[in-house]
Amino acid sequence: MLRPLSIAALFATLLPMAALADPSALDVAAPFEIKSADPVLSGDIFQKMDVVETLVNADASGTLLPSLSDGWKVSDDRLTWRFHIRPGVTFHDGSPLTAKAAALALNWSSKKEGILTRAPVASIAAEGDDVVITLLKPFAALPAFLAEYRTGILAPAAYADDGAVTALIGTGAFKATKLEPPMTLEAERFDGYWGGAAKIPAVRYSGISRSETRALMAEAGDAEVVVNLDPASVARLQSVDSLTVESVSLPRLLLLKVNIGLPFFDTVEERKALSLAIDRAGLAQAVLRYPAAATQMFPPAMTGWHDDRLEGLGYDANAAKAAFAAAGWTPGADGILENDGKRFEVELLTYPDRPELPLTAAVLEQMFRDVGIAVTINSTNSSEIPAKHAAGTLQMALFARNFALTPDPIGTLLQDYAPTGDWGAMGWRNAYFAAAVQRLASEGGGDADRSALATTLNSELPVLPIAWYQQRVAVSKKVKGIVIDPYERSLGLKSAEFVE
Structure with missing residues (x-):
């Protein structure tokens, strides 16, 4: 008679053999795939792993x-x-x-x-x-x-004659020994590192898209650092004695982007009505499990960009219905809004790499249905969002955007909104805003300049802020020195060490 396997033993049978080969390596599991050896495509992973x-x-x-x-x-x-x-x-x-x-x-x-x-x-x-x-x-x-x-x-x-990256040869504390996109990076300690040799002999990265799988890796002890935990996993892992679950506020937002070229969203009044239909506080508590309703674009942690004087984005479903009615949208026989023969029915694109996104999309679908908007959710690859933006076929998208791609948020604003970008506003043109972003990037500026940009985004809503992020990471108590960086640049691997 066969005895049932424990969760840890069962999960171990599902892991690639390479992931169990070197017990001296520190394992990191995160949802992001390695696209290639080129830092332009996967440098965020190489930077966190202290390779580049x-x-x-x-x-x-x-x-x-x-x-x-x-x-x-x-x-x-x-x-x-x-x-x-x-x-x-x-x-x-x-x-x-x-x-x-x-x-x-x-x-x-x-x-x-x-x-x-x-x-x-x-x-x-x-x-x-x-x-x-x-x-x-x-x-x-x-x-x-x-x-x-x-x-x-x-x-x-590392470069071919045409600039293609053919090998991952950096300067970091760890030297790549194996790179197998999309899932695996293995690296060993580089004793010649200019900042002093790391204490851990080797590190390994696994790109695991499913949050449940990553949580099982943490629980089973098959990864010492597990990044991007879903709320249900956080609740379970907090009771695991061998783990510490840490969180930090991030300059990252959960955003809803709309195609302003469509008749559903081509006026500020319609976008404000859509915003009023979103119960951000309830959504953040129910899905994200922390109070992070985004009342404006920039979270309080972004000093100089967050403006306490701004009127926050609120929730009022009845006001949303009235605003849509004022814009010419009236309920049809099935309750879905119609205007000049056009039915208010749109596709909402999102992706499962971040486990909170499909859940948030499902909640938004119901909130929008309550005010007469029919939404079809398409959870697919994240690359479909910029692809459909470029093709002009995107209707609505739910995604996470990091305003610390550079340590100054002006870098993200410049890329997305001055005047446009695949992850920024779609069909929105504001000459003042684009010029102000360009000027701030070129000349620098003070808090008043940044506040003016925040005010414009809140008043015109080219994208709709939903929630401010927290990064939640499970860390094994077998290791110390791990850093949960709000700018998501480092995990502190070069100074981390195993506990005896």
């Missing part, structure tokens, strides 16, 4: 810090930036980090769909020990852009 580094770093408050560049300066006309390369840094293949090598990596990055395409860069060259970046116009946000993962620096040997 950027010229500039940032701390947990978003303050810029030296990294592969140990200092920088700008010319009086603000058109020439010089980033001095830190001496004594070695790539994982043994070659030295030089200004020439760093300039080569940045030049290849600037030719791809990376963050540098949004900066007014005229040229990137090496002069002695400096990477010299010449601009077409002043751009105060450049150092923050060079902290973004898509500007990760690889060795010259």
Whole structure:
């Protein structure tokens, strides 16, 4: 007679053999797939795993810090930036980090769909020990852009003649030994790391899309760090003695984007009516299990961007119905709104990589049905959102957007709303807003400039904020020194260690 397997034993039989091969490695499980060895495509993972580094770093408050560049300066006309390369840094293949090598990596990055395409860069060259970046116009946000993962620096040997990345050769505390997209990255301690050798001998990343599977990995002890837990898993894992469940507020938002070119959303009044139909507080508590209703675009943790004086986005289903009626939408025989023969029926696109998204979509479907809007949910690959945006066929999308892609949120605003971007507003044009974002990126500015941008987003609602995020991570008590970074740049692997 066969005895039933424990959850841990059953799950172990389902894991790839490689995931159980090296007990000395620290395992990280997260929902994000590795697309390739190119930092432009998967640099966020390589950065978190301490394999690839950027010229500039940032701390947990978003303050810029030296990294592969140990200092920088700008010319009086603000058109020439010089980033001095830190001496004594070695790539994982043994070659030295030089200004020439760093300039080569940045030049290849600037030719791809990376963050540098949004900066007014005229040229990137090496002069002695400096990477010299010449601009077409002043751009105060450049150092923050060079902290973004898509500007990760690889060795010259990592690139083919056409700029394609053929090997993952960085400068970080861990050296890649195995890369198998979309799921697996294995890396061993790089003893020649300029910041001092890590204490952990090896690390391993597994891209596991299902939240339930990641939670089982934490519970079974098959991963020491498990990122992006769903609320149900958080409740269960908090009672597991071998784990600590940690959370931190993030500059990331749950957003509902609408196609403003459609007759459902082409007026501010209709978008405000749609916003009024959303019970953000109830949704956040029921789905996310923490009080994080987004009353405006920027959360309180984003100092200088959050404005306490703004009138918050509220909930009033009756007011929403009245506003739709004023805009010409009246209930049909089945209760769904109609206007000039057009039925208010739309597709809501989302994706399961973040487990809260399909659940939130289901709640929104019911809230919108209550005011006469028929919604069909399509939970698919996240890449469908920018693809349908570019094709002009997107109707409505629910997604998470990180306003700390660069340590300064101006980078995300510049990419999404000045004037547009695949993850930003669709069909919205506001010349004042686009110019203000461009000016803030070029010249810098104060809290009043940032508040003005927040006010415009709240008054015109080109996208609808739903909730502010918290990152929830399960960490094994067998390891100490793990960092839950609100800017999602680091897990602290290079300073972490196993507990005896």
